[in-house]
Amino acid sequence: MISNPSDKYRPFVPFAREFSERTWPSKRISHPPIWMSTDLRDGNQSLIEPMSVERKLRFFEQLVKIGFKEIEVGFPSAxxxxxxxxxxxVDENRIPDDVTIIxxxxxxxxxIRRTVESAAxxxxxxxxxxxACAPAFRKIVFNMSQDEVKQIALDGTRLxxxxTNQHPETSWRYEYSPEVFSTTEPEFALDVCNAVTAAWQPTPESKIIFNLPATIEATTPNLYADxxxxxxxxxxxxxxxVLSVHPHNDRGTAVAAAEFAVMAGADRIEGCLFGNGERTGNVDLVTLALNLYxxxxxxxxxxxxxxxxxxxxEYCNQLPxxxxxxxxxxxxxxxFSGSHQDAIKKGFAQRQPNTLWEVPYLPIDPADLGRNYDAVIRVNSQSGKGGVSYLLEQEHGLxxxxxxxxxxxxxIQRVTDETGAEVTAAKVFDIFTEEYLDRDxxxxxxxxRITGNPKAGSGQQFSIEVEVEENGQVRHLVGHGDGAISAFVDALDAGVKIMDYHEHAIGTGTDTRAASYVxxxxxxxxxxxxxxxxxxxxTASFLAILGAVNRHAVNAPAEALAE
Structure with a gap:
């Protein structure tokens, strides 16, 4: 870093004169914006390995399930x-009637012709x-004047x-983005957008979308709101x-910029789940939505x-x-802090059903997100538990x-609560063995016994014959699937859904064993x-699946009784 950064960098000033007409700081958000997911376009093009069609389809179906009505599905001409x-x-009729693709x-x-053909x-x-309309792009990238840049927008709008008029079977709308709006002179951005409006001729019933992106986050969120x-x-x-915003996160303030922009008059937000995107990412739609909640x-x-x-x-992006x-x-x-744990514990103890949420340190009820209190929130003393994972890894390679x-x-907590004693490494492994490894x-x-390609042409690749003992009785089971684990789950026919899977080797050479976590x-x-x-x-993976099913069989009656 240089000693005087002002020799190299200067603060961005969006207006030639002070903007004193602002009213947004006194506004409050009272209803959600229109949400547009660009995970399959902007998010996808920023991945180390872009999504396959299978991953894109799984992501699209998840977005529909969440409730997105506008989904940018790709850059088909590129x-x-x-x-x-x-x-x-389109051809397989996978788009719900109330969902619009972009x-x-x-x-x-x-x-443009190929893009229209893709969605027709x-x-x-x-x-x-x-x-792109910003001065740096006009000067450095395109060597164009303002009039030339505006003409590109008008020519594209006309085309x-x-x-789209050639495909009346589709209800078309139009969205225009003066890219790099965040560092474009406001007067020029306005001139281009007004010219595009005149060329497109929208109506209150069929609105044009103007997306004003913080393509490069260049200043504080309040100035973007201005x-x-x-x-x-x-x-x-x-x-x-429809006034839309597309904030990037170069300065780490995209969420605030988006919220301020809605207060300032924006109707719509473009972003990605968990903030994926170029460089530091797009605005995080999950955070924005749950902030409102x-x-x-x-x-x-x-x-x-x-x-x-x-x-x-995580599966589709291949990013954690x-x-x-x-x-x-x-x-x-x-x-992890004792004082935090104490406050949370007291908050739960005093909470009454159907009342306002007021648990210290927890801005939202984890149950509203499908989280389990016992599995996620640890509110008791951490004594004897802080090194549990370290001991299992160091002593047993787990x-x-x-x-x-x-x-x-x-x-571990049950044991420490009952005994009040320190839990040694040997005791930790004993508890782990009893809880997981001895569950038979x-x-x-x-x-x-596994065989391949059991039914030619069916798309299934594996068939399995399993011999198990259930409550002392030997049973022979048969299952099919596109992998060994899915075939095994099919054979069990126990309503099992695999949520996550991890594996690693323990030891080296001829003594190597495999550990599976399901x-x-x-x-x-x-x-x-x-x-x-x-x-x-x-075999390790099958043992893990049966261990989890057996733990459920033991715990389910207690859970039902508690309910």
């Missing part, structure tokens, strides 16, 4: 994979056209109207416009099973969600997944873990 994915959604394009005739036939679609309010006040035909405003999005949403996003991520991280409802660490801490009732694995759900019960250790990794 990628054959994206084009094929959009066509798959396709992005640059302002070139061949690209959908019931509802938005063509999203953009071109979008021409090509920019939005100025545009909100000065756009022509404002009643024919904690203020008593339903966001119109359903995150009642936040762990399922997180697992889907940080354990301290707001609302969704593994540790966000975990208190590397427990984070959620299993939290679950196992309950078993009511189901006990005797042997199994998190599963039986029916609608809370998730639970099973652990299997064996010389064969497949």
């Amino acid at each position: 990628s054959q994979t994206d084009f094929d994915f959009v066509r798959k959604l 396709v992005l394009t640059q302002s070139r005739e061949d690209l 036939g959908a019931k509802k679609a938005i063509v999203h056209l953009y071109n 979008v109207k021409e090509f 920019q939005i309010e100025w545009m909100h006040n000065n756009l022509q035909q404002r009643d024919c416009i 904690t203020q008593g405003i339903h966001p119109g999005l359903d995150f009642s099973d936040i762990d399922e949403v997180r697992r889907c996003v 969600v940080h354990p301290r991520h707001p609302y969704a991280g593994d540790l966000v409802f975990t208190a 590397v427990l997944p984070r959620r299993l660490q939290i679950e196992f801490s309950r078993a 009732q009511p189901w006990k694995l005797i042997r199994h 998190e599963l759900r039986v029916g609608d019960s809370p998730t639970g873990f099973g652990v299997g250790i064996h010389g064969d990794i497949v």
